[in-house]
Amino acid sequence: MSDLFATPSDAALPLHLVAEADFDGWIADQPDSVKTWVGANGFTGALGQALVVPGPGGAPELALAGYGTAATRARARFHLAAAAAKLPKGDYRIASGLPTEDAAVEALGWLLASYRFDRYHDATPMAARLVAPEDIDTDRVTAIATGEMLTRDLINTPASDMGPPELEQAARDLAGRFDASIDVVVGDDLLERNFPMIHAVGRAADRAPRLIDMTWGDEGPKLTLVGKGVCFDTGGLNLKPGSSMGLMKKDMGGAAAVLGLAHMIMATGARLQLRVLIPAVENAVSSNAFRPQDILTSRKGLTVEINNTDAEGRLVLADALALADEGAPDLIVSMATLTGAARVAVGPDLAPFFCDDGLFVTALEHAAATEHDPVWRLPFHTPYEAMIEPGIADLDNAPKGGFAGAITAALFLRRFVTETPRYAHFDIYGWQPLDAPARAKGGVGQATRALLAALPDILDA
Structure with missing residues (x-):
């Protein structure tokens, strides 16, 4: 993993980060040749600008990266990555201008900017490589970047090559590592092991449904991660229109996120007992597909009326959550690309989460800010419980009316966690719609870096 950073050497070009407010003072101290070159190339310190400055013999002598203003930085993340992607081939070391408190995040951004999904075609690698800044935990930053790249690779791979068996193999590879x-x-x-809803959702597909159960660590607090692994979602008999099916390879984004987070946890040697549960299925159409108005009995014994087969993610998660709850860990976290309502509420960039534990909320929101991994709390609004109670069964998987869809889905999941003191659910998007610094268009992890940073405060309390 260490090869993500360049090896320190005298050949690495010094890179100066220059904010717009500091530009006049910086340029005033430079020799005339530098002033002329910088002026001729229009460098002002604007966010994302990049410039290599030649020395007297024409060879590169230093490089500049614009660090913008407080206002422009507030509207973006991974500020150094925007300039890094524009620098020519070579190794670079930070010489000045990078605030110490931002060094780890900006170094991570540089590594993430180098991500390329090249499974199906040759992709030009990013030319510029960074020498790790002093005083950062290089191994930790590398572990986080590698975990995030795993998440991206899994989401970006189409369902033809990332069905339940392949998702299982990815988990096995991670476990072996x-x-x-x-x-x-x-x-x-x-069915024999009492996971009836996972079986019901996945039985129509040619590739069999499965429950993946990975464990690591034998001391410390107990953490269980549950990730939705719907490798492709046609909507089932309530078939999605084509426009809604186009991104459904990412419907296993929750599974990809928890596997990426598991990599981060294990690679950093966190002192905890980790369990990862992934119900891996395809929601397909066949003669034996589960139907609207079917009533399923869950692992927990609760009955569920099926009012929409396209609300399948909460069904497979429910059986996995019931298993997680039987172990009574200190914390259960579920992650899923679960509802369109969450995207309407907060858009693609924020990861909404539900949790009633004040310590968890405080620690996570603080970590999200420092790690530049934004989250937003939505409520487990108990008065809406009536909306998920159909009368003919204990629960309704798709309440009518269209209101509060993310909340009612979260309340549905909460019904399956009764023995564990802390539970948090994340309704993520798992997809970057447009290219942004360090976040190429495509699959992306959300809330995992914030969770990694917050876990010590949450679990050691």
Whole structure:
């Protein structure tokens, strides 16, 4: 993993970060040749600008990266990454201008800017490589970047090559890398092991549904991560229109996120007992597909009326959450690309979460700000419980009316966590719609870096 950073050497070009407010003072101290070159190229310190300055013999002598203003930085993340992507081939070391408190985040942004999804075609690598800034935890930053790249790779891979068996293999590969244990329940064995809703959602697909169960660590607090692994979602018999099906390879984004977070946790050697549960299915159309108005009995014994087969994610999560809850860990976190309502509420960039534990909320929101990994709290609004109670069964998987869809989905999931003191649910998007610094268009992790940073405060309290 360490090869993500360049090896320190005298050949690395010094890189100066220059904010707009500091530009006049910086340029005044430079020799005339630098002043002339910088002026001729229009460098002003604007955010994202990049410039290599030649020395007397014409060879590069230093490089500049614009660091903008407080206002422009507030509207963006990973400020150095915007300039890094424009620098020519070579190794660079930070010489000045990078605030110490931002060094780790900006170094991470540089690494994430180098991400390329090249499984199906040759992708030009980013030319500029960074020598790790002094006084950052290089191994930790590298572990985070590698975990995020894993998440992106998994989401970006189409369902033809990322079905339930391939998602299982990705979990097995991760387990093997860190000497974790893994157990997988497949196909009709799901019924024998009492995972009826995972089986019902996935039984129509050619590739069998499964529950992936990975464990790591034997001391410290117990953390269970549950990730929605719907590898493709047609909507089932309530078939999605084509315009809504186009991004459904990303419907396993919750599984991808928890596997990326698990990598970060294990690679940094966190002192905790980790469990990762992933119900991996395809929601397909066939003669044996589950139907609207079917009533399913969950692992927990609660009955669920199916009013829309396209609200399948909460069904597979429910069985996995019931299993997680039986272990009574200190904390359960579920992550899922669950509802369009969450996107309407907060858009693609924010990761909404639900949690009633004040310590968790405070620690996570603080970490989200410092890690530049934004989240937004939505309420487990208990008065809406009546909306998920259909009368004919204990629960309704798709309440009518269209109001508060993200909240009612979260309340549905909460019904399956009754023995665990702390539960948090994240309704993520898992997709970057447009290219942005350090976040290429495509699959993306959300809230995982914030969670990693917050876990010590949450679990050690």
